[in-house]
Amino acid sequence: MTNPPITLTDNEFALIQKIIFDEAGITLDESKKSMVQNRLFKRMAHYKFTKFNDYIRVVQFNRDERIEMINQLTTNETYFFREMLHFDFLASIASKHRSPEPFSVWSAAASVGAEAYSSAMLLDSILGSNGYQIIGTDINTEVLNKARIGLYPEVWVDKIPPELRSKSCLKGKGTYAHQFLIHPNIIEKVTFKEGNLLKEQQELGKFDIIFLRNVLIYFNDATREIVVRNTIKNLKVGGFLIISLTESIKHLPIEQLTYIENSIYRKETE
Structure with a gap:
């Protein structure tokens, strides 16, 4: 039997929204929930967590992991001589x-x-x-x-x-x-x-x-x-x-x- 997928709940997403806004001023609207979930899977696997709440607790008390979360959520497309x-x-x-x-x-x-x-x-x-x-x-x-x-x-x-x-x-x-x-x-x-x-x-x-x-x-x-x-x-x-x-x-x-x-x-x- 395969393990059920790890999903980000609305309450967990709300906590991440607050952290990323407080730290970086970035507003994550509801359309970004899936992106957040997908980009943070790597960090969840790193800690072997099965619930996003466990990861959020680490982020709240560990500055290095807050920086790592910001890194995962703020990587954007770019290229040379854009515009x-x-x-x-x-x-x-x-x-x-x-x-x-x-x-x-x-x-x-x-x-x-x-x-x-x-x-x-x-x-x-x-x-x-x-x-x-x-x-x-x-x-x-x-x-x-x-x-x-x-x-x-x-x-x-x-x-x-x-x-x-x-x-x-x-x-x-x-x-x-x-x-x-x-x-x-x-x-x-x-x-x-x-x-x-x-x-x-x-x-x-x-x-x-x-x-x-x-x-x-x-x-x-x-x-x-x-x-x-x-x-x-x-x-x-x-x-x-x-x-x-x-x-x-x-x-x-x-x-x-x-x-x-x-x-x-x-x-x-x-």
């Missing part, structure tokens, strides 16, 4: 940069690093290796570890413009067949750190451009406002905040920002 319009805008702004300070970019929901490395490839071609600096942050420690390595499936390389691909990507061989590695000269220009967008991160400094893309969809409006206000504290006056083309913050009462075009906002005042 190319934004990288065209980045190129246009960087080409006008005249300050002696390096042009600075914050990838505020960096995931496995594709956005940060896309920016680095582009800025390296425009400003040279000493002309820019990039920081990528994410709440998910697992994807940050992948980002620091800079190793990706070979099929992802097709999204990178050929003129940048030839200088910035190394074809994997042997153990790394069917993969490619970001060139070490690009990797060393990008710093990845753990960061929670619900908290201020002024220690990161000020940036010319901040990418805050494909993350606001996971928050409700109240949390979106908190995240955007925290984020733009790190944006220089005159700098630009870029969100995804599928997102909008025009309805939020954030007076420091002026809508420019196509999900791009300029910071007018502190």
Whole structure:
């Protein structure tokens, strides 16, 4: 006789919803229940639990397991040069940069690093290796570890413009067949750190451009406002905040920002 499947009850899902909201500000609606159940099976198997309640008790009292749960529930699709319009805008702004300070970019929901490395490839071609600096942050420690390595499936390389691909990507061989590695000269220009967008991160400094893309969809409006206000504290006056083309913050009462075009906002005042 086979064992009955382990299912996530409504009460257990409600507890997980509260934990993930309190820790990361992410709102998991009812449609995500099946996703949560499927993604946490690995952790259930790790502990040999047969009830989600047992796992939830571990999460409530063990910070490392809370981080692991967040890792499992916040892995999202990404790829290089996603929403190319934004990288065209980045190129246009960087080409006008005249300050002696390096042009600075914050990838505020960096995931496995594709956005940060896309920016680095582009800025390296425009400003040279000493002309820019990039920081990528994410709440998910697992994807940050992948980002620091800079190793990706070979099929992802097709999204990178050929003129940048030839200088910035190394074809994997042997153990790394069917993969490619970001060139070490690009990797060393990008710093990845753990960061929670619900908290201020002024220690990161000020940036010319901040990418805050494909993350606001996971928050409700109240949390979106908190995240955007925290984020733009790190944006220089005159700098630009870029969100995804599928997102909008025009309805939020954030007076420091002026809508420019196509999900791009300029910071007018502190």
